[in-house]
Amino acid sequence: MNEFTLPLAEETVRSLRVEDHVALSGTIITARDLAHKYLVSNDIPELTPWLKDAVIYHCGPIVKKVGSKYQIIAAGPTTSMREEPYMADLIRKYRLKGIIGKGGMGAGTLKAAQKYGCAYFQATGGVAAITAQVVREVKAVYMLEEFGVPEAIWVLRVEKFPLLVTMDVCGQSLHHIIKKRSESKRNKLLFG
Amino acid sequence: MLGKIVELIRLTATELSPDILSALKAARSREASYGAAQSIYDRILANADLAKEESIPLCQDTGIPIFRVNLPEHESAQNVHNILKKAVKKATKLNYLRPNAVDTLTGKNSGNGVGIGIPQVEITRWNKDYSEIGLMLKGGGSENVGAQFSLPDEDINANRDLDGVKNCVIEAVYQAQGKACPPYFIGVGIGGDRAGSMKLAKEQFWRKLKHSHPQLRDLEEDLLVKLNQLGIGPMGVGGSTTVLSVKADYLARLPASYFVSVAFTCWAFRARFLTIRRGEYTYE
Numbered sequence: 001m002n003e004f005t006l007p008l009a010e011e012t013v014r015s016l017r018v019e020d021h022v023a024l025s026g027t028i029i030t031a032r033d034l035a036h037k038y039l040v041s042n043d044i045p046e047l048t049p050w051l052k053d054a055v056i057y058h059c060g061p062i063v064k065k066v067g068s069k070y071q072i073i074a075a076g077p078t079t080s081m082r083e084e085p086y087m088a089d090l091i092r093k094y095r096l097k098g099i100i101g102k103g104g105m106g107a108g109t110l111k112a113a114q115k116y117g118c119a120y121f122q123a124t125g126g127v128a129a130i131t132a133q134v135v136r137e138v139k140a141v142y143m144l145e146e147f148g149v150p151e152a153i154w155v156l157r158v159e160k161f162p163l164l165v166t167m168d169v170c171g172q173s174l175h176h177i178i179k180k181r182s183e184s185k186r187n188k189l190l191f192g
Numbered sequence: 193m194l195g196k197i198v199e200l201i202r203l204t205a206t207e208l209s210p211d212i213l214s215a216l217k218a219a220r221s222r223e224a225s226y227g228a229a230q231s232i233y234d235r236i237l238a239n240a241d242l243a244k245e246e247s248i249p250l251c252q253d254t255g256i257p258i259f260r261v262n263l264p265e266h267e268s269a270q271n272v273h274n275i276l277k278k279a280v281k282k283a284t285k286l287n288y289l290r291p292n293a294v295d296t297l298t299g300k301n302s303g304n305g306v307g308i309g310i311p312q313v314e315i316t317r318w319n320k321d322y323s324e325i326g327l328m329l330k331g332g333g334s335e336n337v338g339a340q341f342s343l344p345d346e347d348i349n350a351n352r353d354l355d356g357v358k359n360c361v362i363e364a365v366y367q368a369q370g371k372a373c374p375p376y377f378i379g380v381g382i383g384g385d386r387a388g389s390m391k392l393a394k395e396q397f398w399r400k401l402k403h404s405h406p407q408l409r410d411l412e413e414d415l416l417v418k419l420n421q422l423g424i425g426p427m428g429v430g431g432s433t434t435v436l437s438v439k440a441d442y443l444a445r446l447p448a449s450y451f452v453s454v455a456f457t458c459w460a461f462r463a464r465f466l467t468i469r470r471g472e473y474t475y476e
Contacts (some may be wrong), residue, residue, distance in 0.1 A: 019228065034299070062252050062290045073287050074252035079333045079371050103333075103371035103428060124232050125333070125373035125427055126460040127239035128252040148301030149291055150252075162235070164228055164429065178430050179369055182422040186366040189418055190349050190359050 003160065007053045008097040008119075016119045016165045018172040023160040024121070027139065028100065030059045032078060034151040035143065036086035039093075047142050050155050051094040055121075058083060058101030060150030062128070063138075070138040072156065074128035077102040080120075088112035104166055104175030113167060120167030122174075134161045196466065196473050197279035197325070201257070202288045203475055204327050204464040205249040208240050211400075212461050216240075219375055219426070219433040229431035236426075236459065247288075251460045253331040254289040257311035260326040260398065262318045269315045276313055276325075280305045289329075322469035326398060329462040334376070337368035340390060343450040352450040354411055357382055357440075358418065364454035365419050365435060370428010373458035375436045378419070380411075381453040384443035393455040396439035397463065403440065412438045426459070 004012060006026025016022070029050055031039070039051075061075040080087075080101030087109040090096060096118050099105070102125040113120065123131065137157040144152040166174040208216075220233035243250045259276050263269060283289045284305030293307030294300065305311075341360040343352045348363045350356035361380055368376070379396030381389040403409045415438045425431025436459070445451070465476040 021228075021231070060252060060290070062249060062254075062287050064287050074249045074290070076252050078253065079336065081371055102373070103369070122427065122429070124235045124239075126251040126331075126458055127235045129243040129246065129248040129250060130235060130239045132248065133242070148294070148303060150301070166429070174430075175370065175428060178424060178428055181430070182366055182369070182424055185422050186362060189362050189421065 001162065006055055008055065010097070010117045013097050013117045013119050014169050016168055017170070018165055018168050018174045018177075020165040021162070022121065022165060023162050024055065024098075025159045025161070026157065028055045028057045028156055028158055028161070030057045030061065030152075030154040030156065031083075032058060032060050032151045033082055034147045035153050036083045036090065038143070040086045040089050044142055044153075047153060048094075050140070051096070053095050053097050055098035055100060056090075056096060057156070058099070061132070061154060063149050063154070070141065070154075072132045072135040072138060072154075075132045075135055076126055076128035077123040079103045080105050084109060091116050091118050100161070100163060104173060110167055110171055110173055114169050114171050117169055119165055119169065120173075121163035122166040123161070123163055131161070134158045193275055194279055194282065196468075197275060198282050198286070198288070200325065200327050200464060200466045200475065201279060201283040202247060202286075204329055204462050205254050205283075205288045206247050207244045208250065208460070208462070209464065213237075213240060215436050216375075216459060219436065222432045223426075228429045229425050232426040232429065249288060249290070250462065251331060251458075252290055253333065254292060255329040255331040255462075256292070256335070257289070257305075258328040258330055259311055259313045260328070261313065261315045262320070262324045263315060264321055264323065265317055265319070267323060272315060273313050276311060277306055280311050322467060325466045325468070327464055327466075328397060330394075331373075331458050331460065334372040334456040334458045337364070337372040337456050338390070338393075339364040339367065339454045340386060341452045343452060350452075354407065357452050358411065358415055360452040361415055361438070361454050362418060362422070364456075365424070366422060368456060369424055372456050373460065374424055374428060375426055375433045375459050377457045377461050378415070378435055378438045379455040380438065380440035381451070381455070382440060382442040383445035384451060385446075385449065386451055388443055389451040390453040390455065392441055392443055393453040396441060396455070397457060397461070399439050408440050408442070412440055415440075
């Protein structure tokens with residue numbers, strides 16, 4: 001497993017290939033449906049420096065407030081495909097270097113990822129307890145009041161977040177490969 | 193009583209039941225050593241251990257709480273309904289549940305886990321002298337990939353027979369790919385109207401045993417083999433197990449209609465029961 005510290009350098013992103021196991025350390029930013037929709041046409045000035053060249057995480061965590069601090073209790077990935085209408089725009093706008101999520105994304109994201117140098121990392125879905133352990137610190141939160149806990153934009157410091165590269169800058173997608181393979185099987189099962 | 197229900201929620205959200213755990217372990221053993229599929233099972237099993245040990249939800253999406261209650265004649269249904277709602281609020285406060293109820297018109301999250309129709313509560317009277325409260329936490333990702341077909345459907349070569357039903361299920365799992373955290377548990381509802389058919393599909397998740405009707409049992413077994421030939425694998429990275437179980441049942445239908453509904457749950461299948469018998473509480 002290759003370990004990388006964030007922010008990711010462009011040449012690092014361009015060296016990653018589908019089925020590489022990696023561990024990422026550094027700052028990542030959660031964003032779900034409301035955040036994507038909002039950020040495509042709005043800016044949050046204090047958040048912009050965090051987002052530049054960042055890795056974003058499709059995740060709606062469970063968060064506990066301890067005094068004035070926040071603690072992440074559970075934080076697995078959510079289905080990325082819902083963000084497909086916005087993803088390419090956000091990659092271009094903030095020059096995102098990576099997306100963490102599950103289930104993969106579509107052709108628009110893959111094209112933008114190729115063009116701007118961005119990789120897609122799949123986290124194991126549903127393993128929220130061990131994933132919360134890699135979150136070492138909540139550095140900031142934005143839109144908590146407006147969006148609620150799961151949809152708020154959480155700025156997290158993670159240590160050795162284990163991930164699988166499933167979309168790379170060469171335009172390869174493990175999700176497409178598996179779908180193609182299962183398609184021929186499906187056709188055989190349905191049409192004999 | 194309130195505390196006992198909160199405990200049912202905690203248990204359901206944080207501990208996989210033994211049969212689910214052993215199904216996942218068996219699936220792990222069917223994958224190649226050190227491959228991507230096996231490493232996913234390793235994380236799934238490590239997560240199950242930690243979640244149980246620390247009382248942390250297995251998955252941050254604690255889903256929609258579905259309560260299925262059987263009460264003796266003399267118990268007040270209204271009372272039980274209120275306690276279940278209160279318990280969801282309390283469990284949300286304690287972080288056993290994520291605040292998961294969003295007002296569909298305003299887009300606002302209620303923050304306390306309760307909203308119109310959430311939690312789902314179904315109360316039935318039975319002629320036994322004890323109460324049983326079943327709880328399922330059904331995640332949003334798996335709910336999203338559920339599908340309904342109206343047969344015949346030429347696109348998937350599905351006529352109004354059990355072969356046609358099988359094609360619907362194969363198509364639904366193919367379309368879902370890895371989006372909803374496979375390996376999946378599949379529920380199938382055949383016949384009925386649109387609502388009844390999907391309800392029946394989701395009710396299959398409460399059933400542990402194979403169907404007693406030989407035709408449906410064959411359908412369940414055959415589908416399990418066929419679906420696993422799709423090779424989608426855990427989290428969609430490819431592998432020999434895409435589906436861990438298939439359960440199907442049927443309703444009568446109108447001559448004009450033939451619906452097939454397919455419901456999914458993710459690998460983190462979370463369902464538990466609480467039995468209350470003469471003041472004694474038993475969790476299963």
